[in-house]
Structure formats: C-alpha cells, structure tokens
Amino acid sequence: MKKIIFLIGILILFSCKENKSEERIPVEPDNGIGDGAGPPPALSFSENIEEAHNKVAFMTHEAISFEIKLKFGEKTQLDARISIMTNSTGVRVDKADGTSIIYDEKTSVITPASAKTEGARFDLFTWQYFFAMPFKLTDPGTVWEVQEKRKLDSLEYNTAKLSFEAGTGDSPDDWYIIYQDPETGRIKAAAYIVTFSKEQAKAEENPHAIVFSDYEMIENVAISTKWSFHNWNETDGLGEKLGEAEITDIKFFVPEENYFKTPENSRIINK
Template structure:
C-alpha cells in the first residue's frame, strides 16, 4: 500500500511531461507556419492571389458589365459636345465595342471613318483640323470603362480624393510605349464608393505637344446621369473641368449629352473606305 502514492506521482509526472512536449510541439508548429507565410511584394493579398490593383480594376469592370458590353459587336450613340459654349461635335458615333473600328457622321455631312487600319475624312475637301483627335478621343471616353485592362495598360493605386464632397478611391493609368496615338497620356480614375462605377477621370492630352506642356493643363471628365441600356449602366451626361492634384476639379470648360445608345450586330459597309475621301494622319 505504501507504493501507491509513488506510482500515482510517477503517472502524473509522465502525463505532465507528455503535455509539455505536446505544447512545445504545437508552439513550434505555429512558429513554423508563421515563418512560411509569403509576403507579396507587388501589392497582392496572398500567395498566388490577384493583386489589390487588379482586384480594383476587376471590380470596376464588373460594375460596368464589361463582359455583357463586349458580347455586342457594335454600339452607336448621338453626341452633342461643346466647349466654352461653342459646339465642338454634333452627330452620330458608331464603333466596335472593342474600339477597333470607328465611324463619325457629323450633322454637317462630314464623315470620319477608321477602318481598323486607316483613318479617312469625307469629303476630301473638308477641313481636317482636329479630325484625328475627334476620331479617337470621344469614342475612347465612351468606351473608357471597358478598356481599363487593355494590353499595354499600367495601374498604380493612389490616395483617396474628394469629388463633390464624397471620398473616392483613385488609381493612375499609364501606357506602355507605342500604345495608341498618345502613349504618354495618363488618367487618374475616380471610382464611386457605392456603385463602383467610374465617376470621373483626370487626364492630360499629349497628342501634338510635349508632356511637360500637357501636364501644365490637365482636365477632368465627369460621368453623370447613368442609365441602363440592355442592363448595362451608361453615362448620358459628360462634364469637363480643369483639374489640379491639389484642388481636384476646378472650372467647368465643356459638356456633352449622349443619347440614342443602340447596339448593332451587322456592320454591313459602315466601316469601309468612303468615296471622295482622304487619309488623315
């Protein structure tokens, strides 16, 4: 009977030692797990995960129903655009949803057509001043929310900015060398915090000018009055402002009304070289 306390004590000691070993093993396992957690150096959110920037752009494109938009071959719309109280462009723009072909029929009878390879002005005797700018700028602004992840685009998340007293997340878009007519252009895109739609974009225009000159006079386009077309949200009112990094948008300089947005599936001869036309460079 005297051996029983010694036996019980031995059992308890062995049990405590085993528990201590298990605790040490568990702590070691946790420490090892902590050590092998990878740290993303490119703004990612986990090993193999989409980067924060890519996730941001994907969210915007999803909000704009990009996949649904690109299922259509062609989109057309009426545009009434003015700057400084003077009409800049009034007519109809028809374009491939992927922007590879564009046609502008102005109310004055002038036509601009981009066949996918060459840009034409019709009639040949029409004034070609600003023709190439008109051809690609306004169609780009219309298709902007669907082109955020095009090949050659680069994104950098920036600080939150206030627009109309509301805090918006912003990101800067730049382009690889040789992309488009003006690869040195940049955009700072404001995203609506509730809808995740593109609310505005500050930008510079470098076509025909040095980038340092362009950066002295940045502008902003603000997208307003969204409507649903075939379930796709589209802005029917554009407003243009001056813009600075410190103040955001400043004075209003222009506006555009977008109407009669229609999808087409048959291009017919819409984007063929017109008779009595000339190439615009």
C-alpha cells in the same frame, strides 16, 4: 543532442518566415488555386469598375452607337453620331455637317476628301474613348497604380492612375486618374492630360477632368449620358466648368460589312 534540436528549431523558424513572405506576393490572382488571396490591388480596382459597368454584357455585342452634342462655352464642338466596334477595331464619326471620319484598325480617313482635317483625328479617338473607357480599363498595354483617396465635391473617392505602355494607342503618353464611386463601383470622374501633338510635360501643365453622371442601363450595361469637363489640379481637384456633353439614342447594333471600311472620295488623316 541539444545542439541538434536547437539547429532544427532555427531552420523551422526561418522556413516559416520565408513561407509568410511568399504569401504576401501572389504571382497570379488567388495564388493560382482559386480560393486564397485576391488579385493585386491595382488590378482589382480596374476589374471592379468593369464589372460594375457590366463589361461582359458590353462585349457580347459587336458594335454600339450614340448621338453626342458637345459644347464648350457657347460653342458647339461636336454634333455627331459615333459608332464603335466593342473590340476597338473600328470607329466611325458621322458629323451633322455631312463629314465622316473612320478608323478601320489600320487607317484613319476623312470623307469627303475635300473636308477640313484639322482636329479630325482628335475627334475620332477622344470622345469614343471617354464613352468606352469603363470597358477598356484592362486592355493590353494599360498600367495601373493605386493612389490615395481624393475628394470630389467634398466626398472621398478611391483613385488610381492609368497610364500606358509605349506604343499603346494613338497617344500612349496620356494618363488618367480614375475616381471610383464608392456606392455604385462605377467611374465617377477621370482627371487626364491630352498629349495629342504636344509633349507630356507641356500637357501636364494644363490637366482637365471629365465627370460622368446620369447613368442609364442599356441592355444591362451602365452608360453615362451626361459629361461635364473641368479644369483640374492635384491640390484643389475640380475647377472651373469648361464644357458638357449630352449622350442620347444609344444602341447596340450589328454593322454592315463595309460600315467601318474606307469609302471612296476619302483621304488619310495623320497626326
């Protein structure tokens, strides 16, 4: 009888250990019951940022547009109005020189057809992504890795690395290290590499960072209106300032039917 009781005790002990082990690894937020564990840390990081910027309000609108003046050194890199479908199905860049670059979910074109295409695809996808980044952190194909705290201007920030599954977007080998402002929960900065037209290893030799500041509330959505660009490395963080951008005249709008469609007198732009 004592042996039986002893065996039962051992079985109960192992059963408790197994249950505790399972509780540490929820397969879905709150263990699927809504009142238990929180979501996995990496998911929580990205969702918290989206919430701080009010992604829900952002996505209630069809499209948003803004003026951008981008300078590197004394040179104006871009002076344009950029329009974006909030669900990422359309992008339009109308430059001050009369050139327009348009993405309609399938095709990227430039108009007029005689316009120079050098750098056009980069301008079409890069700047709109920086603008919309706080609302795209949990898009399909995003991969998150929570990392250690990092310093930025002597202050510590929670950080996580954002990368992408193969086949995601125009440059799936890009990655970003996102800095979250501990007071507001918003994005403070993002270190990044640009693999556009180059190998990832080569791009990683020269990482940069964008710092977001001067947030404004546009119909209850938090949007940064000043960006600065810097050299960046893992040891020292921000380095020399390289450029800056001013974002103005931000408006949500309902686009006309053909606003993001391929116009006449245009040609396709490829990588």
